[in-house]
Amino acid sequence: MGTDAVGKTRILVWDAPTRVFHWLLALSFAGAYATSESDRLMGVHLTLGYTMVGLVAFRLIWGVIGTRHARFASFVRGPVAVARYASEMLSFKPKTSVGHNPLGALSIVLMLLSTLAIVYTGWVYFNGGSHSVKEIHEAAAGFMLVVVGVHVAGVIYASLTQGENLIGAMWSGYKQGLTKDKIRWSWWPLALLLMCCVLGFWYLQWQNPVMSTQRGSAYAHDGHGDHQSGNRVQHSWRSGDDD
Ligand code: HEM
Numbered sequence: 239m240g241t242d243a244v245g246k247t248r249i250l251v252w253d254a255p256t257r258v259f260h261w262l263l264a265l266s267f268a269g270a271y272a273t274s275e276s277d278r279l280m281g282v283h284l285t286l287g288y289t290m291v292g293l294v295a296f297r298l299i300w301g302v303i304g305t306r307h308a309r310f311a312s313f314v315r316g317p318v319a320v321a322r323y324a325s326e327m328l329s330f331k332p333k334t335s336v337g338h339n340p341l342g343a344l345s346i347v348l349m350l351l352s353t354l355a356i357v358y359t360g361w362v363y364f365n366g367g368s369h370s371v372k373e374i375h376e377a378a379a380g381f382m383l384v385v386v387g388v389h390v391a392g393v394i395y396a397s398l399t400q401g402e403n404l405i406g407a408m409w410s411g412y413k414q415g416l417t418k419d420k421i422r423w424s425w426w427p428l429a430l431l432l433m434c435c436v437l438g439f440w441y442l443q444w445q446n447p448v449m450s451t452q453r454g455s456a457y458a459h460d461g462h463g464d465h466q467s468g469n470r471v472q473h474s475w476r477s478g479d480d481d
């Protein structure tokens with residue numbers, strides 16, 4: 239593998255749990271959004287919402303004890319650093335960062351916090367909350383959708399201006415950098431454990447969906463959902479009947 243004039247080479251930057259977390263969060267967000275308007279798919283909506291909060295809980299812990307570029311202390315910056323980076327970006331000369339850049343870090347914090355707000359308000363509404371809670375839930379989801387849009391646009395823009403494929407890096411874990419900045423382990427066993435927890439949770443939800451609980455039945459009877467018993471709701475979102 240080649241080393242360039244400034245001594246940069248291909249180094250491991252993102253550990254496997256961070257990458258697995260990222261792509262599962264993106265998938266769950268897209269799925270939860272896509273199923274948000276369907277009564278029939280409300281079970282999938284709830285399952286993916288709870289998956290997101292579990293993933294964020296994992297990430298909050300990993301942000302403290304994880305590998306160096308995954309730690310919040312290494313990338314969360316104050317408003318001055320964020321503003322400086324934004325102006326560098328506008329002049330098409332952003333400084334490259336080994337880990338997350340300051341603006342990217344801001345979008346990451348916003349996405350993590352929005353997830354918590356969305357899931358909390360969704361849960362309150364599902365358990366008998368008022369119409370205004372539903373509106374806050376929708377607004378928080380809409381806000382996160384905007385942040386995700388800016389996040390993806392920012393990643394593409396930074397990739398083009400830096401001349402490095404950051405999306406590929408979030409997949410493979412590798413970026414161009416100095417050997418001193420690399421992480422030593424990819425932590426695959428932990429990433430596999432995280433994947434197993436998510437798949438296990440999806441399997442359990444498939445067997446006994448949250449919509450089939452007493453609360454789910456109450457929700458379905460309460461003028462929302464299918465207006466059917468919880469078991470019927472369970473049946474309907476699993477079997478694909480469109481009511
Ligand atoms: C759809 C919902 C998405 C959400 C909620 C999301 C969320 C996040 C989060 C939380 C991080 C921080 C990773 C960490 O350190 O834990 C991140 C980083 C990243 N995401 Fe996403 N993401 C989404 C979609 C995407 C998509 C579609 C792409 C590719 C086009 C993408 C590319 C990246 C890249 C490249 C990074 C690393 C940025 C850097 O180098 O600083 N993300 N994303």
Ligand code: HEM
Binds near residue numbers: 267284285357376
């Ligand atoms: C476990 C967590 C969640 C719970 C308990 C939950 C619950 C609900 C409930 C009960 C509704 C109302 C459906 C109706 O009666 O019309 C709803 C709607 C909605 N949810 Fe969630 N949700 C959760 C997670 C999420 C997530 C993660 C997102 C974003 C990706 C999201 C986005 C939405 C949106 C946009 C609507 C409004 C759909 C419409 O236009 O009617 N929810 N959610």
